Amino acid sequence: MPRNSKQTQFLPASFRDPAGHIFRQDGKIYRQINQSGKDDYELMMSSGLYDVLVKRGFLIPHKETSLTKLGIKDSRAYKAIMPEQIDFISYPYEWSFGMLKDAALLTIEIQKICLEHGMVLKDASAYNVQFIAGRPVFIDTLSFAKLSRQYWHGYRQFCQHFLAPLALASRVDVRFISMLRDHIDGFPLDLTKRALGTRAKLLPGLFMHIVLHARSQQQYQKKRPAPKNFNLERAKISQIALANHLEKTVRKIAAPKQITTWGDYYKNADHYNQSSFKKKGVIIKDYIGRVKPKTVWDIGGNDGTFSRIVLAAGAKSAVCFDFDYAAVESNYQQLQKDKNKNLLPLYLDLSSPSVNTGWAQQERDGLAERAEDTKSVVMALALMHHLAIQNNIPFASMRDYFARLGEYLIIEFVPKDDEKVKELLIAREDIFTEYSIENFEKVFLAKYNLVSKDEVKGTKRTMYLLRRKK
Amino acid sequence: MRHFLAYLDPGSGSIIIQVIMGGVLGMGYMARKSIAAVLGRFRRKDKTKGGEKKEAKE
Numbered sequence: 426m427p428r429n430s431k432q433t434q435f436l437p438a439s440f441r442d443p444a445g446h447i448f449r450q451d452g453k454i455y456r457q458i459n460q461s462g463k464d465d466y467e468l469m470m471s472s473g474l475y476d477v478l479v480k481r482g483f484l485i486p487h488k489e490t491s492l493t494k495l496g497i498k499d500s501r502a503y504k505a506i507m508p509e510q511i512d513f514i515s516y517p518y519e520w521s522f523g524m525l526k527d528a529a530l531l532t533i534e535i536q537k538i539c540l541e542h543g544m545v546l547k548d549a550s551a552y553n554v555q556f557i558a559g560r561p562v563f564i565d566t567l568s569f570a571k572l573s574r575q576y577w578h579g580y581r582q583f584c585q586h587f588l589a590p591l592a593l594a595s596r597v598d599v600r601f602i603s604m605l606r607d608h609i610d611g612f613p614l615d616l617t618k619r620a621l622g623t624r625a626k627l628l629p630g631l632f633m634h635i636v637l638h639a640r641s642q643q644q645y646q647k648k649r650p651a652p653k654n655f656n657l658e659r660a661k662i663s664q665i666a667l668a669n670h671l672e673k674t675v676r677k678i679a680a681p682k683q684i685t686t687w688g689d690y691y692k693n694a695d696h697y698n699q700s701s702f703k704k705k706g707v708i709i710k711d712y713i714g715r716v717k718p719k720t721v722w723d724i725g726g727n728d729g730t731f732s733r734i735v736l737a738a739g740a741k742s743a744v745c746f747d748f749d750y751a752a753v754e755s756n757y758q759q760l761q762k763d764k765n766k767n768l769l770p771l772y773l774d775l776s777s778p779s780v781n782t783g784w785a786q787q788e789r790d791g792l793a794e795r796a797e798d799t800k801s802v803v804m805a806l807a808l809m810h811h812l813a814i815q816n817n818i819p820f821a822s823m824r825d826y827f828a829r830l831g832e833y834l835i836i837e838f839v840p841k842d843d844e845k846v847k848e849l850l851i852a853r854e855d856i857f858t859e860y861s862i863e864n865f866e867k868v869f870l871a872k873y874n875l876v877s878k879d880e881v882k883g884t885k886r887t888m889y890l891l892r893r894k895k
Numbered sequence: 896m897r898h899f900l901a902y903l904d905p906g907s908g909s910i911i912i913q914v915i916m917g918g919v920l921g922m923g924y925m926a927r928k929s930i931a932a933v934l935g936r937f938r939r940k941d942k943t944k945g946g947e948k949k950e951a952k953e
Contacts, residue, residue, distance in 0.1 A: 442902050548903045576917065581909035633916060642908030650910045663917030666924035670916075 549579030585611025630674025746773035
């Protein structure tokens with residue numbers, strides 16, 4: 426069903442919670458609150474929790490809307506709300522280390538504020554967090570429940586979704602974060618314990634929340650925990666203490682060494698002389714001025730240098746993808762200092778992009794499924810030679826995939842006699858007889874119209890602005 | 896209300912370990928809070944005394 430369909434479309438990312446679900450109507454996202462979620466929702470609104478969280482920018486604001494107006498005839502329905510709309514939904518396996526850590530700290534901070542209001546987070550899924558204007562924001566308005574248990578329901582999930590990947594990324598390898606794609610309910614703690622080995626024992630928090638936790642899971646797998654009488658004050662104290670300890674543990678997980686060695690790529694790189702770099706920027710600004718896109722996907726955008734140029738040129742928002750964790754982290758940290766924050770840095774291996782996954786392959790969307798189709802620009806600068814020569818991807822296949830992602834394409838052709846291509850061919854036989862500018866134009870212009878073609882003076886490279894044929 | 900909080904399986908082992916940890920950490924938390932409260936009272940008294948002395952001098 427198209428995104429802007431007038432019909433109500435149930436979105437399968439929220440089917441687990443009986444308190445309500447999200448749906449799309451007329452291109453807008455809504456959340457239905459069921460009768461069963463009424464008490465908790467009303468408590469959140471009346472206790473002052475909602476106001477505090479929204480005021481501090483921790484929770485997505487919403488407006489209540491009329492069920493009748495939306496034509497909802499569901500007997501379970503109590504209310505419908507329209508949350509502030511999010512441009513692009515990203516997933517934890519696409520975040521940098523710093524992003525995952527900030528999302529973890531937000532979740533735990535919210536849990537602490539909830540406890541002050543006599544409520545709890547009933548889950549601790551990393552998918553409840555989105556990045557808006559460079560900051561993590563909690564998006565699940567139905568995650569709040571009255572405090573009515575001695576223990577925290579979300580504890581296991583918090584450890585699996587946040588603590589485990591952060592610990593593995595920090596102490597073993599940062600690439601563990603992308604492996605969350607295969608573990609959408611977070612890393613199992615026994616696996617984490619084994620992968621961390623003795624490294625887990627160096628930090629008491631990790632030893633407690635991962636090693637002892639995994640052992641306890643194994644030992645008491647089929648045992649029913651003895652029911653405890655609920656005591657509000659005691660529950661509050663033990664859960665605040667637990668949250669404090671989790672927060673302390675997360676804060677102590679240091680950034681992986683692999684990403685802290687990131688230098689200033691563009692300033693230090695010898696292949697970029699400043700004047701041709703500037704010329705490329707001028708060409709891109711001109712293209713953006715002509716298209717006036719709502720969003721730009723800067724694929725292989727490194728630390729976001731050109732994403733910032735497109736934002737300055739008038740693009741409303743940009744998503745900058747890169748394969749290098751250090752670049753994505755650098756981009757995210759830089760974003761904290763930027764004025765224009767409509768940029769989202771994400772990790773992406775374009776040779777194997779995010780796919781539709783989760784239950785029925787519908788819970789989490791793949792990359793192409795999240796493409797905003799109209800007036801969007803895909804930008805592929807200094808990327809094509811990596812795809813063609815490193816990954817043996819034919820021009821036609823590249824063209825077809827880019828055409829799925831957006832209406833416009835800004836692409837840079839890097840010829841074989843460019844230093845960067847020579848480097849790629851240094852140890853392998855040149856089997857790429859098709860790799861030429863003539864062939865590139867022939868293949869791409871079969872599906873795209875040429876809007877502009879500009880040589881980047883001082884280099885052998887050529888820039889193109891292409892528009893998909895109807 | 897009961898089953899809506901419980902839509903997520905907290906896991907037996909996860910409950911048991913956190914009840915133990917929550918107890919220990921909770922005691923530590925309360926102890927720190929009490930010490931801080933006691934110290935805070937002394938500090939406040941000291942300040943008041945100091946303030947009184949200053950006022951007296953003036």
